Amino acid sequence: MRLERPSLKWKEEHIAYMNEWDESRMTPSSFQLEEGSSYESYLEELAKREEGQGKWLPCTNYFLVDDMDRIVGMIDIRHDLNEYLHQVGGHIGYGVRPSERRKGYATWMLSEALKVTDTLGINPVLITCNHDNMGSAKTIQNNGGQEDESFTEDDGTVVRRFWIHR
Numbered sequence: 759m760r761l762e763r764p765s766l767k768w769k770e771e772h773i774a775y776m777n778e779w780d781e782s783r784m785t786p787s788s789f790q791l792e793e794g795s796s797y798e799s800y801l802e803e804l805a806k807r808e809e810g811q812g813k814w815l816p817c818t819n820y821f822l823v824d825d826m827d828r829i830v831g832m833i834d835i836r837h838d839l840n841e842y843l844h845q846v847g848g849h850i851g852y853g854v855r856p857s858e859r860r861k862g863y864a865t866w867m868l869s870e871a872l873k874v875t876d877t878l879g880i881n882p883v884l885i886t887c888n889h890d891n892m893g894s895a896k897t898i899q900n901n902g903g904q905e906d907e908s909f910t911e912d913d914g915t916v917v918r919r920f921w922i923h924r
């Protein structure tokens with residue numbers, strides 16, 4: 759298993775992953791391919807987002823790729839927190855391909871992402887999940903997450919917030 763940065767090389771795999779995704783929007787949202795737009799323009803938009811243009815804070819995105827060069831997960835590392843990320847989004851967002859869940863991939867991918875946050879000097883690292891997302895909460899706790907106060911969004915969604923101290 760390894761982390762790979764998005765590039766044209768991963769176009770077909772990215773589309774296949776997205777076709778398998780089981781919700782209307784991708785998690786993390788940085789991997790959402792918009793209908794009708796080319797992969798090249800997606801990569802250009804992602805590059806702007808990663809640089810922190812517009813409403814975005816700088817971030818770094820990776821695919822989790824297996825030994826068969828199949829994308830099994832995706833992870834977005836935000837280099838800083840704004841009010842929204844402090845309350846809801848956290849430093850790191852991730853998702854695993856539906857057919858590859860419950861095999862330990864999210865736990866491993868997060869542990870690799872924490873090596874990246876180490877190099878970026880981010881400490882402690884904030885990671886969040888909705889109150890009913892047991893898989894994500896366990897993934898965070900498997901990586902040493904210590905729970906802080908929850909945040910309740912306007913629509914009543916309770917977001918659990920965890921800090922990982924490095």
Ligand SMILES: CC(C)(COP(=O)(O)OP(=O)(O)OC[C@H]1O[C@@H](n2cnc3c(N)ncnc32)[C@H](O)[C@@H]1OP(=O)(O)O)[C@@H](O)C(=O)NCCC(=O)NCCS
Nearest residue numbers: 785852853854859860861862863864865887892893894896
């Ligand atoms: C949440 C998610 C990333 C977990 O990925 P995963 O690869 O299945 O996670 P892991 O295999 O590393 O599992 C971590 C732990 O959670 C448990 N777990 C995973 N899915 C679970 C579920 N649906 N219900 C209960 N426990 C679950 C695993 O058994 C494991 O527990 P253990 O360490 O005690 O054995 C994946 O379900 C997903 O992509 N969901 C949709 C997107 C999402 O919610 N992203 C997170 C946003 S905060």
